[in-house]
Amino acid sequence: MKFETTIRTREQIIGWVLVLPALILLLLVFAYPIGRAFWLSQFTENLATKLEPVYSGLNNYSRLGTDGRFWQTLGNTTIFTLGSVILEMLLGLGIALVLDQSFKGRGIVRTIAILPWALPTALIGLAWVWIFNDQYGVVNDLLRRVGAIPAGAGINWLGDPNLAMLAVIAADVWKTTPFISILLLAGLQSIPQDLYEAYAIDGASRWQRFRNITLPLLMPQILIAVLFRFAQAFGVFDLIAVMTGGGPGGATETISLYIYATVMRYLDFGYGAALVVVTFVLLVAVVALATFALSRARARAAGAT
Numbered sequence: 001m002k003f004e005t006t007i008r009t010r011e012q013i014i015g016w017v018l019v020l021p022a023l024i025l026l027l028l029v030f031a032y033p034i035g036r037a038f039w040l041s042q043f044t045e046n047l048a049t050k051l052e053p054v055y056s057g058l059n060n061y062s063r064l065g066t067d068g069r070f071w072q073t074l075g076n077t078t079i080f081t082l083g084s085v086i087l088e089m090l091l092g093l094g095i096a097l098v099l100d101q102s103f104k105g106r107g108i109v110r111t112i113a114i115l116p117w118a119l120p121t122a123l124i125g126l127a128w129v130w131i132f133n134d135q136y137g138v139v140n141d142l143l144r145r146v147g148a149i150p151a152g153a154g155i156n157w158l159g160d161p162n163l164a165m166l167a168v169i170a171a172d173v174w175k176t177t178p179f180i181s182i183l184l185l186a187g188l189q190s191i192p193q194d195l196y197e198a199y200a201i202d203g204a205s206r207w208q209r210f211r212n213i214t215l216p217l218l219m220p221q222i223l224i225a226v227l228f229r230f231a232q233a234f235g236v237f238d239l240i241a242v243m244t245g246g247g248p249g250g251a252t253e254t255i256s257l258y259i260y261a262t263v264m265r266y267l268d269f270g271y272g273a274a275l276v277v278v279t280f281v282l283l284v285a286v287v288a289l290a291t292f293a294l295s296r297a298r299a300r301a302a303g304a305t
Contacts, residue, residue, distance in 0.1 A: 034280055040273035047267055060274035070275070072250055073258040074282075079165060080240075081233040082253060084172045088229060089222070091173065092180025100188045110185075119176040125242030128171040132157035154257065158244055161251035168240050168252055172233065180225050187221030188214070210243050223294045227287055234283050 013017065041060050043053040051076050064070055099110055116124070131138045134154035143149045157167045204212070237256040240246065246253030246261075263272035 034068065034277065037273040037276045037280075040270060041277050045269040046271070051068060051267065051269075052178075053270070056270070060271050061278070062139050063271060064278060069250070069253075069258060070255075073255045076165070077234060077236075077249075077251060077254040077256075080169060080172070080236060080252075081164075081230060083169045084176070084233050085226065085229050087169070087173045088177045088180050089226065092225070093179045093184055093222075095177065095181035095290045096184035096188055099185050110182075114178045114182055116175050119175070121175065121238045124171065125174050126198070128174075129158065129243055132167050134159070138209050159248050161248050164244050164248060164252045166245050171243060172239055176229065176232075176241070180229065183225050184218060184221050187218045191217045205208065219294070223291065226294065227290060230290060231283060234286075235279075248256045 040053075042055060042057060044056040044059065045051060045053040065294050095113065099106065099113065103109075130136070130187060132140075134156040137154070137157070139157065140149065140154040143155070144151055144153075149155060155163065157163045191214065195217075196209055199209050199213060235256050237253055237260065240254055240258075241257060244252045246257045256279075259272055259275045259279070262268050262275060
């Protein structure tokens with residue numbers, strides 16, 4: 001017994017030694033910048049103070065409560081994140097299920113399917129600007145051909161506050177759905193086929209096999225995909241900066257764009273740091289809640305099987 005305890009202790013020590021470099025790197029990359037931002041957020045440093053830091057306590061945080069632009073960008077970010085992640089998960093799962101089937105040329109199709117994810121986001125943004133162009137864009141041209149809009153007319157997708165968000169969500173979904181599909185495809189291929197065959201012998205339908213086998217066993221990959229994409233979509237910057245710049249009238253401005261404008265355009269470093277800290281706290285809280293909810297859903301699904 002003592003010998004087993006000694007071995008276990010030694011393994012734990014070796015494990016910590018191996019993990020320590022990664023922990024130090026995480027502290028340097030994440031903990032220090034956030035700590036530094038929290039420190040700067042307690043000072044007022046802008047053009048009014050001639051860029052000299054003046055200690056102001058939590059005044060920058062109290063300012064958030066009356067900042068209408070902050071709440072608008074938070075709402076825009078939430079809409080963009082939920083819309084893109086939900087659509088990407090649904091489409092990605094459907095594509096993964098198709099790519100998991102055996103058919104001729106499957107390898108080529110899988111390679112083509114991942115191409116949008118491999119392309120630079122700024123380049124994708126420029127391409128979608130032309131796709132949604134009100135005069136020469138492909139979208140309006142297709143709508144004219146099917147008679148949805150009159151000949152010579154065009155919908156100003158990126159110039160309409162009610163349509164611009166839909167346009168940027170569509171561009172983001174097109175680019176990042178392949179990543180979700182490949183990630184879920186890897187999970188699908190790890191599920192033993194014997195389970196499906198045994199369940200089919202019991203008379204289970206395709207839907208029952210999907211609901212009772214595929215979804216529960218695929219839940220770890222779904223959880224990873226949702227968390228990764230949620231964090232990435234919540235901090236979106238480059239795609240929207242290229243397509244709309246946050247316009248029209250702030251209809252697509254996200255928190256990241258607002259932070260950039262606050263720091264780089266208005267030189268309000270203290271308030272910009274406060275925005276960074278609040279955004280980080282919100283993201284961590286939502287990710288923790290999402291992890292808890294999805295973990296419980298996974299446990300319920302596993303119990304049902």
